[in-house]
Amino acid sequence: MEKVLLFICTASALCVVSSLPARQYHFVYDPKNWTEAQSYCRDMFTDLATIDNMEDVETLNNMADLDSYKYRAWIGLYNNVSSWSWSMSDSGFYKDNETQLRNWAYNQPDNFQGRECCVVMVANGEWSDVPCSLPFPSVCADVKGQEVTFTYVTEEMTFPEAQSYCRANHTDLACIRNMAENQKIHKLIPAGQSTWIGLFRDCWKWVDGSNSSFTYWNTDEPGGADQYCAAAYFAASGKWADWTCEWKRASICYSAPVLKQVVRVKLKRSSFLDLDDAAVQEDLLKQLKQKLKNQGVKTSIKLSWRTQNDGKIFHNDKEQDKF
Ligand SMILES: *[C@@H]1O[C@H](CO)[C@@H](O)[C@H](O)[C@H]1NC(C)=O
Ligand SMILES: *[C@@H]1O[C@H](CO)[C@@H](O)[C@H](O)[C@H]1NC(C)=O
Ligand SMILES: *[C@@H]1O[C@H](CO)[C@@H](O)[C@H](O)[C@H]1NC(C)=O
Ligand SMILES: *[C@@H]1O[C@H](CO)[C@@H](O)[C@H](O)[C@H]1NC(C)=O
Ligand SMILES: CC(=O)N[C@H]1CO[C@H](CO)[C@@H](O)[C@@H]1O
Numbered sequence: 001m002e003k004v005l006l007f008i009c010t011a012s013a014l015c016v017v018s019s020l021p022a023r024q025y026h027f028v029y030d031p032k033n034w035t036e037a038q039s040y041c042r043d044m045f046t047d048l049a050t051i052d053n054m055e056d057v058e059t060l061n062n063m064a065d066l067d068s069y070k071y072r073a074w075i076g077l078y079n080n081v082s083s084w085s086w087s088m089s090d091s092g093f094y095k096d097n098e099t100q101l102r103n104w105a106y107n108q109p110d111n112f113q114g115r116e117c118c119v120v121m122v123a124n125g126e127w128s129d130v131p132c133s134l135p136f137p138s139v140c141a142d143v144k145g146q147e148v149t150f151t152y153v154t155e156e157m158t159f160p161e162a163q164s165y166c167r168a169n170h171t172d173l174a175c176i177r178n179m180a181e182n183q184k185i186h187k188l189i190p191a192g193q194s195t196w197i198g199l200f201r202d203c204w205k206w207v208d209g210s211n212s213s214f215t216y217w218n219t220d221e222p223g224g225a226d227q228y229c230a231a232a233y234f235a236a237s238g239k240w241a242d243w244t245c246e247w248k249r250a251s252i253c254y255s256a257p258v259l260k261q262v263v264r265v266k267l268k269r270s271s272f273l274d275l276d277d278a279a280v281q282e283d284l285l286k287q288l289k290q291k292l293k294n295q296g297v298k299t300s301i302k303l304s305w306r307t308q309n310d311g312k313i314f315h316n317d318k319e320q321d322k323f
Helices: 034-044 054-063 159-169 179-188 278-294
Strands: 003-008 014-019 024-032 072-078 118-121 127-130 136-144 147-157 195-200 229-233 239-243 249-255
Touching: 024 034, 024 054, 034 072, 034 249, 072 239, 118 179, 136 159, 147 159, 147 179, 159 195
Parallel strands: 072 249, 136 195
Antiparallel strands: 003 014, 024 249, 072 229, 118 127, 118 195, 136 147, 229 239
């Protein structure tokens, strides 16, 4: 989280300096399920912990209290099995509920071993979830308005590769709006072959929106088809494992550090303004905030007046000499 250091160079000019300090972790040992843990972290801090690199891992290993029952703690990594969406998101392409079409094979999607986040059409034209890193042929789509034509691509690629390929050479991976289109695609595919279509979902994503690709899974993790939440395991150097979200555990929150800066604001005296009036004080803060925004400050800023020992906020210039 970016923070802003802000100070006044002269009475009339505002200077803004940005810096990027490290996030601060907080262990919460009171056991909570993952959902409760996230709510708590969002209320009290910023969110459940995001872990970006080995330095973060070391920080957490040094902080962790290894008492019994406390050595596993929730982190902000979540495998969202209800986040299916089509590669082509242009809403004009779909009518009514056409994005909702699913043609899953029996017992699919099953999120086998907790890592199946992309979809292939299997031999009988039904769909199955598989790991996105497996190589398959694919079906690309060329879209003109509502018209769509499909092309089978023999070359085996991972899902991200197939998606890039289709976007470079066609419109996108095949997105299927109805069973007639499903049938058209099925006819293109050689007998017995499974191929990528454009359906995928969020796979083990940081809930604060971080796109960090750092992973530190323990051996054979993730491994559970119905374990959507991740915890760090401090008996194994803080490595991660997937767990059932209902379980109650310690948790790790983080806060984006807040930088506090006291600045002195000099105002020209105006006989029309009562500076002891709370509404006037509030209005001045609003104006200051707007001024900062106009100068390109993009991060969130909180401004407040500081009350001095005498209970007053504003002092005229002679009194200021006493600071
Ligand atoms: C999972 O995905 C669904 C659908 O996109 C979304 O509404 C929900 O908020 C997500 N859950 C979490 C915990 O991110
Ligand atoms: C979508 O619409 C079709 C046709 O109108 C209907 O048969 C189907 O039940 C709908 N599906 C959903 C998930 O609403
Ligand atoms: C991750 O997000 C940052 C900005 O937050 C962006 O600069 C970067 O390109 C993103 N990386 C990927 C792989 O999307
Ligand atoms: C967590 O606990 C809350 C409150 O007891 C409950 O409503 C919620 O369903 C639980 N969530 C999970 C994922 O277990
Ligand atoms: C047939 C064709 O145009 N293939 C191109 C598809 O896009 C890739 C780049 O992603 C090119 O290398 C291919 O030549």
